Amino acid sequence: MIEALAAACTDLITDPDLLVSYQRDEADLCDSAPPLAVARPTTTDEVARLVAVAAAHRIPVVPQGARTGLAGGANAGANALVISMTRMNRILGVDPANRTATVQAGVINRALREAAREHGLTYPPDPGSWETSTIGGNVATNAGGMCCVKYGVTAEYVLALTVVLADGEVLRCGRQTAKGVAGYDLARLFVGSEGTLGVITEVTVKLRPQAEPGLTLVAEFPSVAEAGAAVARITAAGLTPSLLELLDGPMVAALEAYRPMGLDTGVGALLLASADTGSKAADDLDRIAACCGSAEVHRATDAEEADALLAARRNAHPALEHLAATTFPGGGGAVVVDDVAVPRSRLVDLIEGIARIGERTGVIVATVGHAGDGNLHPNLIIDRTDPASLAAGRRAFDDIMALGLELGGTVTGEHGVGLLKRDWLERELGPVGLRVHHAVKAALDPAGILNPGKVIAPPVDSPA
Amino acid sequence: MIEALAAACTDLITDPDLLVSYQRDEADLCDSAPPLAVARPTTTDEVARLVAVAAAHRIPVVPQGARTGLAGGANAGANALVISMTRMNRILGVDPANRTATVQAGVINRALREAAREHGLTYPPDPGSWETSTIGGNVATNAGGMCCVKYGVTAEYVLALTVVLADGEVLRCGRQTAKGVAGYDLARLFVGSEGTLGVITEVTVKLRPQAEPGLTLVAEFPSVAEAGAAVARITAAGLTPSLLELLDGPMVAALEAYRPMGLDTGVGALLLASADTGSKAADDLDRIAACCGSAEVHRATDAEEADALLAARRNAHPALEHLAATTFPGGGGAVVVDDVAVPRSRLVDLIEGIARIGERTGVIVATVGHAGDGNLHPNLIIDRTDPASLAAGRRAFDDIMALGLELGGTVTGEHGVGLLKRDWLERELGPVGLRVHHAVKAALDPAGILNPGKVIAPPVDSPA
Numbered sequence: 001m002i003e004a005l006a007a008a009c010t011d012l013i014t015d016p017d018l019l020v021s022y023q024r025d026e027a028d029l030c031d032s033a034p035p036l037a038v039a040r041p042t043t044t045d046e047v048a049r050l051v052a053v054a055a056a057h058r059i060p061v062v063p064q065g066a067r068t069g070l071a072g073g074a075n076a077g078a079n080a081l082v083i084s085m086t087r088m089n090r091i092l093g094v095d096p097a098n099r100t101a102t103v104q105a106g107v108i109n110r111a112l113r114e115a116a117r118e119h120g121l122t123y124p125p126d127p128g129s130w131e132t133s134t135i136g137g138n139v140a141t142n143a144g145g146m147c148c149v150k151y152g153v154t155a156e157y158v159l160a161l162t163v164v165l166a167d168g169e170v171l172r173c174g175r176q177t178a179k180g181v182a183g184y185d186l187a188r189l190f191v192g193s194e195g196t197l198g199v200i201t202e203v204t205v206k207l208r209p210q211a212e213p214g215l216t217l218v219a220e221f222p223s224v225a226e227a228g229a230a231v232a233r234i235t236a237a238g239l240t241p242s243l244l245e246l247l248d249g250p251m252v253a254a255l256e257a258y259r260p261m262g263l264d265t266g267v268g269a270l271l272l273a274s275a276d277t278g279s280k281a282a283d284d285l286d287r288i289a290a291c292c293g294s295a296e297v298h299r300a301t302d303a304e305e306a307d308a309l310l311a312a313r314r315n316a317h318p319a320l321e322h323l324a325a326t327t328f329p330g331g332g333g334a335v336v337v338d339d340v341a342v343p344r345s346r347l348v349d350l351i352e353g354i355a356r357i358g359e360r361t362g363v364i365v366a367t368v369g370h371a372g373d374g375n376l377h378p379n380l381i382i383d384r385t386d387p388a389s390l391a392a393g394r395r396a397f398d399d400i401m402a403l404g405l406e407l408g409g410t411v412t413g414e415h416g417v418g419l420l421k422r423d424w425l426e427r428e429l430g431p432v433g434l435r436v437h438h439a440v441k442a443a444l445d446p447a448g449i450l451n452p453g454k455v456i457a458p459p460v461d462s463p464a
Numbered sequence: 465m466i467e468a469l470a471a472a473c474t475d476l477i478t479d480p481d482l483l484v485s486y487q488r489d490e491a492d493l494c495d496s497a498p499p500l501a502v503a504r505p506t507t508t509d510e511v512a513r514l515v516a517v518a519a520a521h522r523i524p525v526v527p528q529g530a531r532t533g534l535a536g537g538a539n540a541g542a543n544a545l546v547i548s549m550t551r552m553n554r555i556l557g558v559d560p561a562n563r564t565a566t567v568q569a570g571v572i573n574r575a576l577r578e579a580a581r582e583h584g585l586t587y588p589p590d591p592g593s594w595e596t597s598t599i600g601g602n603v604a605t606n607a608g609g610m611c612c613v614k615y616g617v618t619a620e621y622v623l624a625l626t627v628v629l630a631d632g633e634v635l636r637c638g639r640q641t642a643k644g645v646a647g648y649d650l651a652r653l654f655v656g657s658e659g660t661l662g663v664i665t666e667v668t669v670k671l672r673p674q675a676e677p678g679l680t681l682v683a684e685f686p687s688v689a690e691a692g693a694a695v696a697r698i699t700a701a702g703l704t705p706s707l708l709e710l711l712d713g714p715m716v717a718a719l720e721a722y723r724p725m726g727l728d729t730g731v732g733a734l735l736l737a738s739a740d741t742g743s744k745a746a747d748d749l750d751r752i753a754a755c756c757g758s759a760e761v762h763r764a765t766d767a768e769e770a771d772a773l774l775a776a777r778r779n780a781h782p783a784l785e786h787l788a789a790t791t792f793p794g795g796g797g798a799v800v801v802d803d804v805a806v807p808r809s810r811l812v813d814l815i816e817g818i819a820r821i822g823e824r825t826g827v828i829v830a831t832v833g834h835a836g837d838g839n840l841h842p843n844l845i846i847d848r849t850d851p852a853s854l855a856a857g858r859r860a861f862d863d864i865m866a867l868g869l870e871l872g873g874t875v876t877g878e879h880g881v882g883l884l885k886r887d888w889l890e891r892e893l894g895p896v897g898l899r900v901h902h903a904v905k906a907a908l909d910p911a912g913i914l915n916p917g918k919v920i921a922p923p924v925d926s927p928a
Contacts, residue, residue, distance in 0.1 A: 097696060097809035120702065142645045153643060156620070171896045177805040178837040179617060180874035181606045181656045182881060182892050183901055183919060188652040192645045209702030232561060238584065238673030279744060341641040345561035373642040410644040417646060428646050432635045436908070437647055443907035444900070455647060 001057050002037060005081065008049035011040040022064065022082045023075070028336045028384075029394070030072030030419040035062065038082040044162055044170055044201040047083060051199060052168030054081050060452045063195040065106065065137025068129035070337050071418025073141060073194040073454050083199060085136050091115050092202065100159060100176065102204045105136025112205070121207040124151035127414070128317065136200045142192035144414030146313070149372030150242045150276075151208070153414065155191045162202035163190055166445040176204060189440070194416055195451035197444045214242050214274035215281045216306035217299045219292040220267045224248050224355070224367075226295065227269035228348035231371045233291035234273070235344055241288055243274040244372030245313050248351065251366040251379075255312055257326070258319035263312070269351075271295075271371065272313055274306070316368045316379075324381045327364065332385030336393055340404035341375040341413030353403045354378045361396040363389075375413035398424075417455045425455065465521045466501060469545065472513035475504040486528065486546045487539070492800045492848070493858070494536030494883040499526065502546040508626055508634055508665040511547060515663060515913075516632030518545050524916045527659040529570065529601025532593035534801050535882025537605060537658040537918050547663060549600050555579050556666065564623060564640065566668045569600025576669070585671040588615035591878070592781065600664045606656035608878030610777070613836030614706045614740075615672070617878065619655045626666035627654055630909040640668060653904070658880055659915035661908045678706050678738035679745045680770035681763045683756040684731045688712050688819070688831075690759065691733035692812035695835045697755040698737070699808055705752055707738040708836030709777050712815065715830040715843075719776055721790070722783035727776070733815075735759075735835065736777055738770070780832045780843075788845045791828065796849030800857055804868035805839040805877030817867045818842045825860040827853075839877035865891075881919045889919065 006012045013019060014037050024032035036059065041047045054061045060080040067074050076082050088104035091111065095101065096119040103112055109130040112123050126145035127133060133143070139161070143154045160174030174187030190198055221227040227246055234241065246269060247255070253265040263270070271292065275284035289297045300306035317335070324333030342350045351367065354376070358365035369376030378400055382393035401411045401424045411417075411424040426434055437456050441448075452458045470476045477483060478501050488496035500523065505511045518525045524544040531538050540546050552568035555575065559565065560583040567576055573594040576587045590609035591597060597607070603625070607618045624638030638651030654662055685691040691710055698705065710733060711719070717729040727734070735756065739748035753761045764770035781799070788797030806814045815831065818840070822829035833840030842864055846857035865875045865888045875881075875888040890898055901920050905912075916922045 095807075095809070097700065098807045099699065100807075142649075144643055144645075148643060155649070165896070165900070169896050171900060172894070173897060173900075175805075175874050176807050176872050177839070177874050177877065178808060179608055179612060179805050179834070179839045179877045181608075181878055182874045182876050182885075183889055183897070184657055184661075184904055185606075185619070185652050185655065186897070186900060186904075188649050189904075191649065193648055197648075209704075235563065236561065240673075280742070341639075341643050343559075343562045343564075343640050344642060345559070370643070375641070375643045408640050410639050410641050410646045412646050413641065413643045414645055421646075425647055430636070432629070432633050433637060433647070433650070435633075436629070436635060436637075436650060439907040440648055440650075440653075440904065443903040 004053045005037055005039060005050060008053050009039040009041045009046045011087065013038040022084060025067040025069035025072060025074040027070050027072040027418060027420050028334055030075055032072070032075035033078040035076035035080040035082040038084055040084045040087045042087045044164065047164045047199055047201050048168045048170050050081065050083055051164050051166065054449055055167050055447065058447060058449060061199065061449055062451055063140070063199045065134035066129065066132050068133040069137065069141060069418060070339070070415040071420040073416050073418030075419060085134060088201060094119055096121060099207045100204055101207055102202060103135055104202055105200050106134050109133055109135060109138060116207050117210065120210055122210045123157065123205055123207055125154045125157060128314070135203050139191055139200055139203055140193065140195050141416040144370065144375065146243050146245060146370065149244050149370060150240050155188060157205045158187055158191050158203060159206055160204035161187045161190055161200055163198035163200050165198050166447065166450050171198065174204065194418060194454050196441060196455050197450060211242065211276040212278040212281065213303055214276035214306065215285045216272065216274045216309055217285055217289060217297055218309055219271045219295040219297045220264060221269045221271065221295045223268035224351040225348050227271050228351055230271060230292045230295065231347055232345065234288055237287060237291055239284060239287055241273045241372060242276040243272065245272040246369055246371035247313065248367040250364065251316060251368045254319045254323040254366050255315060258322040259315060261308065261312060272309055320366060320379045320381065323366065327381055328383040330383070330385060332383040334382055334384045336380040336382060336397060338378045338380065338397060338400055339412050339415040340400055340409060341373065342404055342407040342409030344374040346407040346409065347371060347374050349407055350376060350403065354400060357396050357399045357403065361392045361399065363392050363396040365396065373413065419454060422455065422457060468517045469501055469503060469514060472517050473503040473505045473510045475551065477502040486548060489531040489533035489536060489538040491534050491536040491882060491884050492798055494539055496536070496539035497542040499540035499544040499546040502548055504548045504551045506551045508628065511628045511663055511665050512632045512634050514545065514547055515628050515630065518913055519631050519911065522911060522913060525663065525913055526915055527604070527663045529598035530593065530596050532597040533601065533605060533882060534803070534879040535884040537880050537882030539883060549598060552665060558583055560585060563671045564668055565671055566666060567599055568666055569664050570598050573597055573599060573602060580671050581674065584674055586674045587621065587669055587671055589618045589621055592778070599667050603655055603664055603667055604657065604659050605880040608834065608839065610707050610709060610834065613708050613834060614704050619652060621669045622651055622655050622667060623670055624668035625651045625654055625664055627662035627664050629662050630911065630914050635662065638668065658882060658918050660905060660919050661914060675706065675740040676742040676745065677767055678740035678770065679749045680736065680738045680773055681749055681753060681761055682773055683735045683759040683761045684728060685733045685735065685759045687732035688815040689812050691735050692815055694735060694756045694759065695811055696809065698752055701751060701755055703748060703751055705737045705836060706740040707736065709736040710833055710835035711777065712831040714828065715780060715832045718783045718787040718830050719779060722786040723779060725772065725776060736773055784830060784843045784845065787830065791845055792847040794847070794849060796847040798846055798848045800844040800846060800861060802842045802844065802861060802864055803876050803879035804864055804873060805837065806868055806871040806873030808838040810871040810873065811835060811838050813871055814840060814867065818864060821860050821863045821867065825856045825863065827856050827860040829860065837877065883918060886919065886921060
């Protein structure tokens with residue numbers, strides 16, 4: 001079987017020392033094991049041959065991009081063939097007349113942006129991992145980011161896909177046109193399916209004209225509730241900031257402890273907002289500032305200062321890692337990144353509920369997120385070597401999921417289900433939704449070899 | 465069986481004189497027959513009971529909105545149960561804080577807009593039928609319109625759906641949040657599925673802040689090629705007009721013959737363009753005008769004149785009906801509305817190819833459409849009582865589809881597949897795409913009772 005895989009793809013890794021490094025993504029609390037083998041194809045044909053061999057031998061296939069995922073969606077199992085897409089990194093074309101680009105799935109988000117910029121265009125979706133994550137991974141998880149409040153998520157930029165199906169056949173779906181309604185929207189079905197319905201090998205995305213550089217402000221609020229109320233006023237005023245991020249007090253304190261930049265660590269919450277509406281941007285920022293009421297508002301005076309503010313936001317994750325390491329100096333400190341979205345009108349309820357959950361469970365929770373979308377990332381600081389801390393962390397995690405659903409929200413706004421939230425997905429979907437998920441999965445992957453166990457639990461006779 | 469249907473829904477029509485009026489939509493060249501019965505439910509529960517009865521008796525179910533479709537997607541067969549959604553016309557709520565509205569599927573597009581306007585919001589998708597068509601029908605066909613060039617199609621506004629499945633179970637899918645990636649995008653799978661995967665009974669849509677009133681210009685070009693080149697320049701300049709419509713010479717002549725308004729009937733093509741960017745609109749319109757090169761550009765001096773220009777565009781269909789009636793005074797004159805989209809860069813090739821097809825087949829073709837999206841409607845003027853004219857019309861229709869595919873486009877930009885383009889869809893999808901369509905259909909409707917024969921041909925053992 002290994003011979004058949006090696007015949008399908010010349011770059012096949014079976015050295016146990018190397019396999020370990022393809023074991024998992026960046027999610028905590030998820031199982032993983034070194035895979036059987038890792039193939040690194042460079043063409044769709046190679047992927048098709050690999051999947052055909054896997055189908056013949058009923059080997060689970062786990063597609064991987066840069067393994068920056070936060071839900072265990074790329075985690076391997078001991079009997080799995082990992083297909084690493086990182087060598088499929090060619091930009092196949094940028095078409096300025098149609099404002100599209102076609103890339104292999106392993107192209108890094110940043111590389112696509114740079115290629116688009118040469119034509120005065122941009123690819124907006126900007127997950128936190130944009131400098132290292134792949135477009136294929138972004139599509140497979142329907143990645144979000146800070147721009148979404150104005151420019152939308154990855155799904156809104158996907159026009160066409162090339163996908164290797166569970167039997168090794170190659171499907172081209174979607175379209176190269178601005179509009180089209182020919183048949184079912186199969187391309188959209190693969191977006192966000194986390195490798196469970198097919199292996200995405202090529203992607204055609206929409207591009208946009210580059211936006212004007214944004215103007216940015218930061219507003220300091222005495223409480224998160226007041227920051228949430230400002231977000232509601234901004235929405236109600238019909239404003240569309242190009243970025244609207246919230247950082248709560250513990251998050252601000254963690255940032256300041258990690259890289260001091262003069263932030264007031266006694267603050268209740270910060271809002272970061274940008275406007276990129278060209279000649280209207282200063283006016284729009286004035287209106288956003290007015291919505292912040294009595295908060296102390298500071299405008300970045302130039303692009304450099306604006307970049308510094310946004311870099312602080314981008315530093316959230318390393319700052320939290322630092323907080324975990326200093327809180328639990330024994331080496332067991334870890335950050336469990338959560339991801340929950342609620343209707344915008346329930347943002348304050350979510351923020352306050354998260355704080356209460358932290359108090360109740362005794363877990364340090366620092367929250368940052370895309371306030372304009374009602375999508376927050378509560379970060380749980382735990383000691384993974386301490387069973388009590390781990391248990392409290394799991395309790396806090398579950399309570400936050402339950403709170404999100406109770407507020408009419410979803411258990412994942414942008415990070416995906418993977419292994420981490422499979423049980424919670426079942427609760428969100430309900431029995432009818434779950435049944436339809438199983439029916440769709442069985443229609444596209446009847447033997448259950450594609451990323452088994454991710455998103456939904458496999459049926460009993462699955463190879464997983 | 466009729467008794468069981470009557471028990472499921474009190475408003476059940478079986479009078480043959482009435483059934484005739486539920487036979488078909490507005491598409492030409494498509495088969496239809498009066499149905500067995502027409503049910504007019506007012507709740508999701510009634511729809512669920514109806515479908516359960518139909519499933520038990522293997523009766524084909526044909527969902528209908530306002531029957532304004534242009535592809536035969538709502539056409540009935542002799543043994544079908546039509547579920548007319550027109551009495552499910554309640555607006556269930558407008559939520560300004562979250563910028564959403566939830567409506568029953570039979571709510572008219574216009575009524576939703578009016579309800580949104582009371583909150584300073586709008587529902588942008590504006591198919592030609594917006595004053596009479598239903599939101600359920602708009603969603604089932606993923607309807608487009610003139611706004612799409614800036615604001616996108618129906619799919620981009622659908623957040624959540626309630627759908628009655630083929631076995632009568634009720635699925636709630638999608639989300640009430642701005643973002644969410646919990647599981648497969650089932651809501652998007654139903655959008656554009658033309659009633660073949662489930663009966664949509666309730667819809668939650670995104671709303672937007674109302675745009676500022678647009679400024680509008682009309683540009684007269686000596687040839688359609690020059691109008692197409694202007695469209696390419698507008699795109700290349702990074703401009704995003706809120707409307708960018710093209711009318712070719714025959715279309716302009718038909719409009720002027722129908723309602724004289726002083727249009728130059730010797731013109732090669734007109735472009736209509738609007739900008740709704742508030743304080744930037746006049747500048748943007750200047751830039752659009754500059755892209756029109758040496759064309760004669762006339763700006764509407766006030767909102768009334770702009771409305772008159774857009775009304776002329778909205779009159780395209782009655783003007784073509786008038787042209788058909790006067791061209792073939794024997795009463796057989798008919799307009800076959802086609803719908804094809806190509807990559808924007810191929811717009812001129814499409815326009816010129818359509819003109820050549822008209823000449824070659826001897827069919828009068830008048831073209832109007834959404835130039836900014838590369839989506840055109842060539843209208844074929846035929847005499848349906850003359851077999852030679854009908855045959856020539858079919859030939860022209862097929863040649864236009866083939867041309868669209870040859871140019872890298874799609875056989876339907878916004879009208880859908882229905883019965884009219886089923887064979888052409890197979891050509892567009894290819895064997896793998898078609899197989900996946902059949903697999904998805906079988907997963908959701910194993911007995912094949914939902915709108916059988918629409919979009920894809922039914923398998924041999926289907927009830928259709």
